Structure formats: C-alpha cells, structure tokens
Amino acid sequence: NAGVTQTPKFRILKIGQSMTLQCTQDMNHNYMYWYRQDPGMGLKLIYYSVGAGITDKGEVPNGYNVSRSTTEDFPLRLELAAPSQTSVYFCASRRDPQRNYGYTFGSGTRLTVV
Amino acid sequence: TQLLEQSPQFLSIQEGENLTVYCNSSSVFSSLQWYRQEPGEGPVLLVTVVTGGEVKKLKRLTFQFGDARKDSSLHITAAQPGDTGLYLCAGALLTSGTYKYIFGTGTRLKVLA
Numbered sequence: 001n002a003g004v005t006q007t008p009k010f011r012i013l014k015i016g017q018s019m020t021l022q023c024t025q026d027m028n029h030n031y032m033y034w035y036r037q038d039p040g041m042g043l044k045l046i047y048y049s050v051g052a053g054i055t056d057k058g059e060v061p062n063g064y065n066v067s068r069s070t071t072e073d074f075p076l077r078l079e080l081a082a083p084s085q086t087s088v089y090f091c092a093s094r095r096d097p098q099r100n101y102g103y104t105f106g107s108g109t110r111l112t113v114v
Numbered sequence: 115t116q117l118l119e120q121s122p123q124f125l126s127i128q129e130g131e132n133l134t135v136y137c138n139s140s141s142v143f144s145s146l147q148w149y150r151q152e153p154g155e156g157p158v159l160l161v162t163v164v165t166g167g168e169v170k171k172l173k174r175l176t177f178q179f180g181d182a183r184k185d186s187s188l189h190i191t192a193a194q195p196g197d198t199g200l201y202l203c204a205g206a207l208l209t210s211g212t213y214k215y216i217f218g219t220g221t222r223l224k225v226l227a
Binding site: 004035040041042043090092102103104105106107108 | 218
C-alpha cells in the first residue's frame, strides 16, 4: 500500500529554472494538497484540489501552478525558481473534507534554489 | 489571520522523563489533530479530538482537547528515544461550508538515551 508518493526526494535548481514536483496517490482520495514547510513556520498551503479537473489556491500560491487531470496525480509546477522557494514540499491527500479524516502525507521533496 | 501556536518550540529531555506540549489559539476549532514527523519524512497522524474536554490515549501519549475547543495538549509519559520528532497540531475551522485546516508551528522533541 504505497499511499502518497512524491518525486524527486531532493533537487537543486538555479534561479530562473523550472521544474515539476510529482505526486501520486493510490487511495482513490478526491482531495489533494500541496504544502511547503519552512523552519519554524509550520505547513503553509500552496494549492489544493477537490477532484479531477478542479484546483484552487491556498495561502501562498504565487510562483506555483498545479493541474489535476486524474484522481491519482497532482503535480506542482515551479516556473522561474527563486531563492524564496527553497523549502521542503509535501503533497497530501484526504478521503473527504469531513473533520475526522486526517491527511496522508508523502515523504517530501527538499528543494534548494541557488 | 488564524494562528495556532505551539509551545515549547524545542524540547530536549532524558529518556524516562515526562513532558507536555501545548497547542493554543484564539479560534474555536471543530476538531484538532496531532501529527508526528520524523526527519526526512512527512507528518503522520496520531490522533483526532473532536469534543471539548475530550481525552484520548495512545500508549504512553495522552491528548486532551480544551473545554472551549481553542487549545490542546499532548502529554508523553516515560519518553523514549523513539518519541523523537516534530509534533504538529492542526485545527479544523469551518469556513463558508468547508473545513480549512490550520497547522501549528511545531514542537521539536529530542529524547536522549
């Protein structure tokens, strides 16, 4: 039972480069999320999706884009990488947004922009 | 801006000691979750508390939701090195018909053998 799988695990980008962080889940969850985690700052929501074809912005969407063509996949695109995007990125999914259901997180992508 | 503050931010203790970490807000939450995150991994759900005053136990971990549903605590009895990690609380807010989760800033615990 794989859960939520993220790739790559680590990546170094130069300023101005672009990349896509991959996320896939095998639990048939409708709701998927992208968070970034900075030291001492907790988790900040970048984008989320309530189902295939539907995405919406979170707290910190600037500099990122997402797509949701299938239930399983929710890639995060960084265009024109900036040092401020250095962070650890987590993808997560939930079965439904009912209050008792917790998140299942991937193991994260550590991104450094130099 | 809704904030969920955790204290202490860092905690280093000896194996066998007891500890309590706190999660506080001025907002009233529909429910609150606790997660543990180990280095290089994503957070893993430990427990969800729903009712004000609710107490849940998970082996040596005791979780309590405040009566007013604005705060929560996590108490660990006889801490072990395997308890080392980042503990995150997350509160659920009902906003415009949907649940929005706010994550706390985390308590980083190190248990020394």
